[in-house]
Amino acid sequence: MAFDFTWLLWALPLAFALGWLASRWDLRQWRLEGRQAPRAYFRGLNHLLNEQQDQAIDAFIEAVRHDPDAAELHFALGALFRRRGDYDRAVRVHEHLLARADLSPRDRERAQHALAHDFLKAGLLDRAEAAFQALLGTRYDTEARLALLGIHERSRDWARAAQMAEALEGSDRGSFRLRLAHHRCEQAAALQRHGHTSEALALLEALVTRIPESARAWVSLAELRQTLGNTAGALAALESLCTHCPEHVPLVAHGMAQWSRLLERVEPTRQRLRDWAQHHAPSLDVTQALASLETDPAQGRQQYLHHLRQEPSLVAATLWLAGVPLGAADEDPLVRRALERASEPLKRYRCAACGFESRQYFWHCPGCQGWDTYPPRRVEEL
Structure with a gap:
């Protein structure tokens, strides 16, 4: 039986027509989806610019669905x-x-x-x-x-x-030396808490040699030496702080005054604090430390008057008034308590980054978690 090729004349055009229709259908679908995806994308962008996050998320989800x-x-x-x-x-x-x-x-x-x-x-x-x-x-x-x-x-x-x-x-992100010093001080504090005092002492002594500009390293070393009974070494550490980190002297002025009295080395410490006061802005802590080094209370009160001549200060005025003998008026204690209460908030420290205030000085701010964000001066002095 001979094969009939006539049906091919009909099949080939039909196959071509079906293929053409299929391609046109796919092209229409592709164009439709392409139009829907950009439209959803731009709608989401519009919502985003208008700070409408929920609507923007819905639009972007639709766009991702069309173009995964x-x-x-x-x-x-x-x-x-x-x-x-x-x-x-x-x-x-x-x-x-x-x-x-x-x-x-x-x-x-x-x-x-x-x-x-x-x-x-x-x-x-x-x-x-x-x-x-x-x-x-x-x-x-x-x-x-x-x-x-x-x-x-x-x-x-x-x-x-x-x-x-x-x-x-x-790296190109600046120096991390002071931040590293804080980490080493924290390590030393942990060693000390666990009874490894000698290791903590060695760590801090190596730290001040490597990073002498770290005020915390000197303070931590001084406190540890004092804990071990080495008051002379503690005072020497604070004196080194005066040389390498003079802006932090107000933080250690009380300690210097106290330890110099124990060692009967008042005059060198007094002279050091006076020299610092001549070259820096008035500091309540330094003034108070100088007043505590005076044997005559009247001379101590003169330190507060000298401070007031340089800079008006409610805290200094309250400290000066505290040394004045009570008068005959019954209102004197009431006035003094009122002044002390009013000046108390001015004695706090304030974080320069987030404004968190506290009576205690922090190397690491509890509010913003920043390092060295507390100026070493009281709120009244800022």
């Missing part, structure tokens, strides 16, 4: 989730990006960086640490080290914090 391969949309969506405080969804977005095999190395590092910040914002320090560790050696290396330094400080892992500060010292 768009990495930029995922990054925008993850950033919105994090800003909104929805850290769980932000983590899922960035983990989804990292799971993609077709992601470029640059976008992979970017997704890892975003994921690390998601964990950090959520307070998951262990997972944030692991995520930032993965960024070491990348273009986010310095930023990752800074974040790891903050994590180690928050977890009070001072040894690892010191190592990270050492690694950052050569």
Whole structure:
């Protein structure tokens, strides 16, 4: 039986027509989806500019649904989730990006960086640490080290914090010497609490040799020496502080006065404090220390008058009035108590970064967690 080729004349045009219709249908679908995705994207951008985060998130989710391969949309969506405080969804977005095999190395590092910040914002320090560790050696290396330094400080892992500060010292983010000194002082304090006094002493003595500009190192060394009964060594440490960190003398003026009286070395300390007062702005703490070194109370009160001539001060006036013998009027104690109460807030220290005030001087602000943000002067003197 002969094969009939006539049906091919009908099949070929029919197949061509069907293929053409299918391609047109796919093209229409592609164009439709392409129009929907940009429209959703621009709608989300409009909501974002108008600070309407919830509506922006909905629009970006719709855009991602139409174009699941768009990495930029995922990054925008993850950033919105994090800003909104929805850290769980932000983590899922960035983990989804990292799971993609077709992601470029640059976008992979970017997704890892975003994921690390998601964990950090959520307070998951262990997972944030692991995520930032993965960024070491990348273009986010310095930023990752800074974040790891903050994590180690928050977890009070001072040894690892010191190592990270050492690694950052050569970076372009400034000097980390004083921050390193704080870490070593914290380590020394921990050693002292656990009874390892000799190791703490050796650590602090090496620290002041390496970083003499650290006021805290000298103060910690002086306090430890005094604890061990070495008052002369403690006073010598504070005298070295006067040389290397003169702006912090008000913090140690009382200690210098007290220890110099114990060692009967009042005159050298008095002269040192007077020399400091001649070259710096008036300080209530230095004035009070000088007054305490005077054997005659009347001479001590003259120190407060001298301070008042240089700078009006309610605290200095209250201290001067405290040394005046009570008069015949019954109101004298009432007036003095009122002045003392009014001057009490002026004796506090205030963080220059966040404004947190306290009666105690802090090297590490409890409010903003900043180092060396407290000026070594009272509120009234700022």
